[in-house]
Amino acid sequence: QVQLVESGGGLVQPGGSLTLSCAATGSIYSIDVMGWYRQAPGKQRELVANILRGGTKKYLDSVMGRFTISRDNAKNTVYLQMNSLKPEDTATYYCHIDLGPTDYWGQGTQVTVSS
Secondary structure, three states: OOEEEEEOOEEEOOOOOEEEEEEEEOOOOOOOEEEEEEEOOOOOOEEEEEEEOOOOEEEOHHHOOOEEEEEEOOOOEEEEEEOOOOHHHOEEEEEEEEOOOOEEEOOOEEEEEOO
16 A cells, blocks of 8 residues: 655735655656646646656746745655746645556645745
8 A cells, every 4th residue: 555645735815935855655667757736726736846766857837936846856855946926826736656567646735826
């Protein structure tokens, strides 16, 4: 059984920073892709960023230059450093991992950017 434990969400003012963390535990041999998605009320879930095991990264255009994704393969943990946050970044953020034949989602962590 694989579980994803997310942390780091919260309320922050525009221009502020937050770091999300997601630790994967359980029967894991290797994680191909680790990533973060987000979903705002009334909108579809979208990919924010992902990172391959070898380090290749992909970002949503609107977060490029503000967000940084990283992973620690030894700890099966993925991080999302979010800087210069904007109100439009407000959403529930979900961790996602792809093990190849299967994939898993975290429970979601709320990020609210408001003054």
